Amino acid sequence: MNTVEKVEAKFRELFNESPLLFRSPGRVNLIGEHTDYNMGFVLPAAIDKAIYFAITPRSDDICNLHSIDFNESNQHPVAKIQHQEKHWANYLLGVVDQIQKLGYTIKGFNCVFGGDIPIGAGLSSSAAIEAGLAFALNHIFNLGIAKLEIVKLAQRAENEFVGVKCGIMDQYVNIFGSEKKVLRIDCRSLDYEYHPFEREDLRIVLCNTMVSHSLASSEYNARRAQCEEGVKILQQYYPHVNSLRDVEWDIIKLHELEFPPKVWNRCKYVIEENERLLKACEDLDRNDFVSFGYRMYQSHEGLRDLYEVSCKELDFLVDLASKQKGVLGSRMMGGGFGGCTINIIEHNKVNEFISEVSGKYQMEFDKKPDTYICTIENGTGLLH
Numbered sequence: 235m236n237t238v239e240k241v242e243a244k245f246r247e248l249f250n251e252s253p254l255l256f257r258s259p260g261r262v263n264l265i266g267e268h269t270d271y272n273m274g275f276v277l278p279a280a281i282d283k284a285i286y287f288a289i290t291p292r293s294d295d296i297c298n299l300h301s302i303d304f305n306e307s308n309q310h311p312v313a314k315i316q317h318q319e320k321h322w323a324n325y326l327l328g329v330v331d332q333i334q335k336l337g338y339t340i341k342g343f344n345c346v347f348g349g350d351i352p353i354g355a356g357l358s359s360s361a362a363i364e365a366g367l368a369f370a371l372n373h374i375f376n377l378g379i380a381k382l383e384i385v386k387l388a389q390r391a392e393n394e395f396v397g398v399k400c401g402i403m404d405q406y407v408n409i410f411g412s413e414k415k416v417l418r419i420d421c422r423s424l425d426y427e428y429h430p431f432e433r434e435d436l437r438i439v440l441c442n443t444m445v446s447h448s449l450a451s452s453e454y455n456a457r458r459a460q461c462e463e464g465v466k467i468l469q470q471y472y473p474h475v476n477s478l479r480d481v482e483w484d485i486i487k488l489h490e491l492e493f494p495p496k497v498w499n500r501c502k503y504v505i506e507e508n509e510r511l512l513k514a515c516e517d518l519d520r521n522d523f524v525s526f527g528y529r530m531y532q533s534h535e536g537l538r539d540l541y542e543v544s545c546k547e548l549d550f551l552v553d554l555a556s557k558q559k560g561v562l563g564s565r566m567m568g569g570g571f572g573g574c575t576i577n578i579i580e581h582n583k584v585n586e587f588i589s590e591v592s593g594k595y596q597m598e599f600d601k602k603p604d605t606y607i608c609t610i611e612n613g614t615g616l617l618h
Contacts, residue, residue, distance in 0.1 A: 237284075237286055237302075237348060237349060237350050238255060238257070238286045238617065240302060240348060241255070241286045241287070241288045241302055241346050241347060241348050242255060242288050242346075244288075244300065244302055244346045244348075245288035245300075245344070245346040248298075248300060248307075248344070248346065249290070249298070249344045251290055251344075252290075253288035253289055253290050253344070253346070254288070254289055254290065254370070254373070254374060254616065254618075255286065255287065255288055255616070255617040255618060256286070256287040256289065256366060256369060256370045256373075256614065256615065256616055256617060257284050257285075257286055257366075257614065257615060257617050258284055258285045258286075258287065258349075258362040258363070258365060258366025258367075258369065258408060258614040259280040259281055259282070259283065259284040259285075259351075259362060259408060259411060259611055259612075259613060259614065260280075260281050260283045260284060260285075260349075260351040260357035260358050260359060260362055261278045261279060261280055261281060261357060261358050261361070261403075261404060261407045261408065261411070262278060262279055262281055262357065262438060262440070262567065262576055262608060263276055263277065263278040263403065263567055263568070263576075264277045264278070264279065264416055264431075264514070264530070264576065265277050265507075265510065265511050265514050265529060265530060265533050265565070266507060266508070266511040266533075267507065267533065267537055267565075267566075267567070267568070267570075268457060268503075268504065268507070268537070268541060268543070268569075269421070269504055269507050269508055269511070270401035270402070270403050270421045271401055271421075271458055271461075272421075272461055272477050272478040272479060272504045273421050273422040273476070273477035273478070273479035273480075274421055274422075274477075274478065274479045274504065274507070274508040274511075275418060275419065275420060275421065275508055275511045275512065276403045276418075276419050276421060276511075277416050277417070277418055277419075277429075277511055277514065277515065278403055278404075278406075278407040278411075278416065278417055278419070279407065279411060279415070279416040279417065279431065279438075279610045280407050280408060280411025280412070280610065280611055280612060280613045281357070281438070281608040281609065281610060281611060282608060282609045282610075282611045283349070283350050283351045283352070283357060283606065283608065284349055284350065284351065284362065284611075285347055285348070285349035285351060285359065285362040285363055285366050286347065286348060286349055286617075287345060287346070287347045287366055287367065287370050288345070288346045288347070289343055289344065289345045289346075289370050289371075289374060290343065290344050290374070291341055291342075291343050291374050291375060292341055292342035292343055292344060293341065293342075294341065294342050295311045295312050295313055295341065295342050296309055296310070296311055296312070296342040297309065297310045297311070297312055297326075297327070297330060297342050297343060297345070298342070298343070298344045298345065299323055299326055299345050299347075300345070300346045300347075301322050301323075301347060301348065302346065302347065302348025303322075303348050303349070303353075304320075304322055306320055306322070308320050308323040310323070310327060311342070312330060312334070312340060312341065312342055315327050315330055315331045315334070317395075322363075324395060324396050325360055325363045325364055325367075325391070325392070325396055326345070326347075326363065326364075326367050327395065328364065328390075328391030328392065328394070328395025328396055329364050329367045329368045329371070329387070329388060329391045330371070331391065331395055332368075332387040332388075332390050332391045332394075332395070333368070333371060333377070333379075333387065336379070336383075336387060338375075338377050338379070340371060340375045340377070341375070343371065343374065345367070345370075347363065347366075347367075349362065352442070352604065352606060354446070355440065355442050355573065355574055355604070355606070356567060356568035356569075356573040356574050357440075357574075357606075358404040358408070360392060360396070360398070360400075360404075361388065361392070361400070361404030361405045361408050362408055362614075364388040364389075364391045364392055364405060365384060365385065365388040365404075365405045365408040365409055365614055366408070366614050368384045368387055368388045368391075369384055369409065369614045369615075372384060373616060381409050381410065382409075382424065384405075384409055385402065385405045385406045385408075385409050385410075386402070386405075388405040388408075388409075389401075389402050389405045392405075401421065402419075402421065402424070403419060403421070406419055406424075406426070407419070407613065408613055408614055409613050409614055410426060410613055411610075411611070411612060411613030411614075412428055412612055412613065413610060413611050413612045414430065414431055414432045414610055415428040415429065415430060415431060415610065416428070416429050416431050416518065416610070417429075418511070418515050421479075422477070422479050427515075429515045429518040429519060430518055430519065430521070431518060431610050432521075433521070433523060434581075435580055435581050435582075436523065436562070436578055436579065436580060436581060437578075437579050437580075437581045437584050437607055437608070437609070438576060438577070438578060438579075438607070438608040438609070438610070439576075439577045439578075439579050439584060439587065439588070439605060439606070439607050439608070440567070440574040440575070440576055440577070440605065440606040440608065441551050441555075441574060441575045441577065441591055441595075441603045441604075441605050442573070442574050442603050442604040442605070442606070443545070443547035443548055443551065443572050443573065443574070443575075443603060444547075444601050444602075444603060444604065445545060445547050445571070445572030445573070446572055453543060453570070453571065454569055457500060457541065457543065460496060460497045460500040460501075461478055461500055461501060461504060463494075463497050464478065464486075464493060464497050464498070464500065464501035465477060465478060465481075467489065467492055467493060467497075468481060468485070468486065468489065471489070472485065478501055478504045478505060478508075479508065481501070481505055482505075483505055483506075483509070486501060486502075486505065496542075499539075499540040499541070499542070500540065500541060502540055503536040503537070503540035503541045504541075506536060506540075507533060507536060510529050510532060510533060510536075511529075513525075513529065514526050514529045514530075517529070523562050523563075523578060524562060526562070526563060526578070527561075527562030527563025527564075527578055528563065529563070530563030530564060530565045530576075530578070531552070531556065531563060531564065531565065533565045534548075534552050534564065534565035534566055537565070537566055537570065538566075541570075543566075543569065543570025543571060544566050544570055544571075545570070545571050545572060547572070547595075547599060548566040548570070548572070548573075548575060550595065550598060550599075551564070551575045551591065551595065551603070552564045552565060552566065552575055554590070554591055554594055554595070555575065555577050555587070555591070558579075558583070558586075558587050558590060558591070559583055559586070560579050560580035560582070560583025560584075560586075560587065561577055561578070561579050561580075561583070561587060562578045562579070562580070563577070563578045564576070564577040564578075574606075584607060588605045591603065591605070592605065
């Protein structure tokens with residue numbers, strides 16, 4: 235059985251009724267890293283790896299939750315939402331909590347979920363759980379919550395209930411993602427545009443370093459603080475500057491000597507990455523993946539040298555990819571210090587690429603990298 239069949243079968247076994255089935259995808263981000271909290275641009279896409287929900291409403295107040303992946307269940311009354319020891323349950327209960335905080339009244343429900351999004355690979359399984367459940371509850375209870383509000387409440391569930399201060403990108407692309415398109419999100423206005431990713435002969439391949447993000451949390455906070463320090467320096471001269479998004483390159487260049495070197499590097503990277511992303515969107519509109527891939531390499535260089543969030547394993551994989559036939563672009567993806575590289579590869583070179591990279595990475599680091607081949611799919615929706 236495939237994943238969705240397993241979810242449906244488990245639901246019928248536990249509850250002896252026919253559920254509605256929903257698919258909620260993971261995501262990749264093609265370019266635009268660490269720009270979200272600086273109110274800049276990001277360029278994610280929803281992918282074929284997903285979380286699946288089987289769900290029905292109940293007539294009482296009980297949330298019956300079952301995780302296929304953990305083989306655990308959790309029961310909780312809707313009226314008394316509180317943190318659970320089973321950490322996975324909090325991603326779901328946080329959504330119920332936020333729906334009620336918006337003033338909606340819902341009854342209990344039966345829910346079985348599971349998926350094929352690799353945990354810990356930076357493909358945003360948590361947002362798929364949150365936004366997917368929010369979408370499903372909106373549907374089965376006919377709440378009429380607008381799509382952007384679903385995005386925001388799913389983000390708040392993670393920020394406030396789970397306690398992870400994520401940006402809005404993951405939940406946004408989960409709901410608004412579209413097949414064969416990437417989503418340019420303006421993190422300041424929350425406007426978006428679609429750009430085509432329609433080349434049938436290209437694949438997105440992720441290579442997992444198998445390195446945990448042990449530094450990511452503390453260093454993430456440090457990078458945010460350094461960007462904010464740069465903004466404060468500029469606000470002395472330009473009161474309208476509220477974030478690095480408001481800063482143009484010719485303006486910041488006038489004040490380079492007033493910046494501590496590391497703060498300068500952080501700000502320089504963010505401003506360049508936003509400009510790079512906008513040009514990358516023009517590349518996609520022209521179907522120019524050679525230029526797009528070149529900008530991916532530039533992005534990695536900036537993350538490595540200016541923002542300093544890469545690591546030797548990520549750098550090794552990107553350098554190796556740059557030497558392989560059929561690879562158009564490669565860079566680290568996500569917060570850094572581990573996780574995956576994202577690579578755009580001609581489809582007839584994918585197997586050769588995976589074999590070469592796996593062998594050389596294992597020789598260098600004595601571990602085999604997991605690899606995932608992805609296609610760009612629609613955002614969250616009802617299956618049947």
